Amino acid sequence: MIDGDPGALYRRIQELEDKVEQLRISRRVLMHLVEKSENEKWEMINRLLQEKESLKVRNRRYARLLWEKNKELALLAGKLQGLPLPRP
Template sequence: MEIHEEIKNLREELRAAKGRIEELEQRVEHLRVSRRVLMNLLEKVEREKVTLIHKLEKENIRLQRDNTRFAKWIFSKNREIVQLQEKIEEYKEKA
């Protein structure tokens, strides 16, 4: 009777162990899927980051170019103002 009881206990333990193994295998599979999803999201975020950086670099170059153009225009207008002020002074002196 003892051996029969021991075999019964071993079978129950084996069944429980198999159930636990199946549960762990399912969890491992879910973790694999989750990892794939996270890796795909990470790759997507990295691609978006590279795209955004490229866009911002282009915009920065454009803004620098526009700023240089505007600074030259301001400098030119300032030169015109100075020349006009000099002419006004000359006319005042002649008058």
């Protein structure tokens, strides 16, 4: 760059302004991608939390069913052995 050459200085200023504009655009694109990624992460977290709750409900139901079936089996086994039935 030649000192005092107004044309060279003007071109250099234009180059730097173009780079600044490119950086602004790049920053906007990156921020958009980060925001999109965060949204997807929270959607997945919420979906997994809902699935966890659903599994807990199903697990409780299944445990209750097993408990009832075990009680029935114990009563039937007691009847087969001729033992008196326990009072509830």
